[in-house]
Amino acid sequence: MNYYIHVPFCASKCGYCVFYSESSPSEERIGSYFDKLFPQLERAGEGASTIYIGGGTPTLPDCGQLERFLKKVHTCLKPAEDAEISIEANPETLTPEKVKVLRRYVTRISTGVQSFFSEARTVLGRKCSQASLEKALALVAEAAFPHWNCDLIYAIPGRSIADWEKEFDILEKYPVDHLSCYSLTREEGAALYGSLLPDEDISADLEEITQKRLAERGIFRYEVSNYAFSGCECRHNVNVWRGGLLKGYGPSATGFDGRVRMTEPADLDAWLAGKEPEIDLISPQERLNEIFAVNLRTVAGWSRELWQQVPFCDSWQKRLALAHQTQQHFPGFFEITEESIRLTPGGLAFWDFVAEELLV
Ligand code: SF4
Known part of the structure; x- marks a missing residue:
């Protein structure tokens, strides 16, 4: 079985993002989420072939909460010996202690870098200082996770083709085996929807550069926005794209039992109150x-x-x-x-x- 767990909290909201999350939650709020989630995980039943922990920012909870959560995931979802366990990590939230915890429980870390340049992150409305980004990436590199993905965004207004080339110069320092490179898109509901306009004129050139620079490193495109060394593709996503069965937990998470898609309410209070998932009747x-x-x-x-x-x-x-x-x-x-x-x-x-x- 493939499992997806949505952790609906972020330190602050990035300007382009429409994923469901609450900003700056209190410790109690995070505690109530886990208190509701754990009994659901206990009823999961089947062992996991893949687990994807996304958000939101799954690495926002403090180190103790994070370890309690990941321990629970292991106990309840019984990952197979060769299971892929991915977690999304916002570099801003990583500490040496958290990285140690993650290394014990996950096989794949996905770092939301978006750009190695603070000017570009500022345009995106993403709060992460250059010092904390570099420190976090050094910690991840040192921990040597079995698999490491890095997210980058292109077509950011004001960033040139030469700037995009520089992203790959810096990327060379890090032993990633997977890249997700997305063109900035304008999503209704995003905080900067009205003012953050993707630079579509150079989009095709940037995509070409992406393919060229990554191919030089032996990393090839296997999906519109995803690149990996052969054998390092994200198994969870590949399974889901091919209609694999999926159980989803947490607000806004989606599950699929082979016939019906179920989507949990994208509202933490409704989810905590036990509102039923929406059934997709197609x-x-x-x-x-x-x-x-x-x-x-x-x-x-x-x-x-x-x-x-x-x-x-x-x-x-x-x-x-x-x-x-x-x-x-x-x-x-x-x-x-x-x-x-x-x-x-x-x-x-x-x-x-x-x-x-x-x-x-
Ligand atoms: S992009 Fe990631 S860190 Fe930023 S608001 Fe969205 S989920 Fe949170």
Whole structure:
């Protein structure tokens, strides 16, 4: 089973972010979240093949709370010996003690750097001083986690192509094996929605540089925004993109039992009061189309064998027919054989449009 746990707290809200979280929570507030979460984890049942702890900022709670939480996750979700256990970490919150705790319980750390330059982070409305960023990354490097992801954001207004190249010069210092590089997007509801406008004119150039600089290091793109050494792809995400079963815990977390998607309320008080998750009532056909579209974001796309592993899947011939039909509206965007369906690099760049067509 794949598990996702949403920790809904952040020190402060970044200007571009629309993930559900509460800023500057009290210790009691964090305590009430854990008090509600733990009994739910105790009822989880199946052992974990992957666990993803995201947020919010899972590393915000103090060291004692963090250790109690991670111990509970291990006891209740019984990760398999080779399980992938990921945690998102905001560098600003890391201390030597917390990094030691994380190293004992997780196999993969994902550091939300976004930019190595404080000027760029300031534009993003992200509070993390240069000194605490550098100190945190040194601690993570020293701890030698089995896997290390770093998040970076491009197309930040006022940042040039040369500035983006410099991000990769600095990245070379750190032994990461996975990168998530996202173009800044303007999300309704974000604090800086009205004023933080992505620099779309240079977006394509920045993406090209990303691929080139990472490929020089042996790190290749395996999904629209994700890059890894071969064998270091995020297993949790890959499983979920392919329609794998998922149990979600915490406000705004999503679960999927093979037929139905359930989303917990994106409100801590409602979640604490026991409000039921929202059930996504779409037809099995629509659900399969959604899974089909989502995994086309990966460079490898679908093979017949992979598709047949999707819970309650329909026939591969049906998928081939759908791909051929969609291709007529997007010439040059698909590579289709009897055994595989994938998007070309041009198709990946316009995945949103292709997906829209697949979802009708
Ligand atoms: S980007 Fe991360 S740290 Fe910033 S507000 Fe969103 S969840 Fe919190």
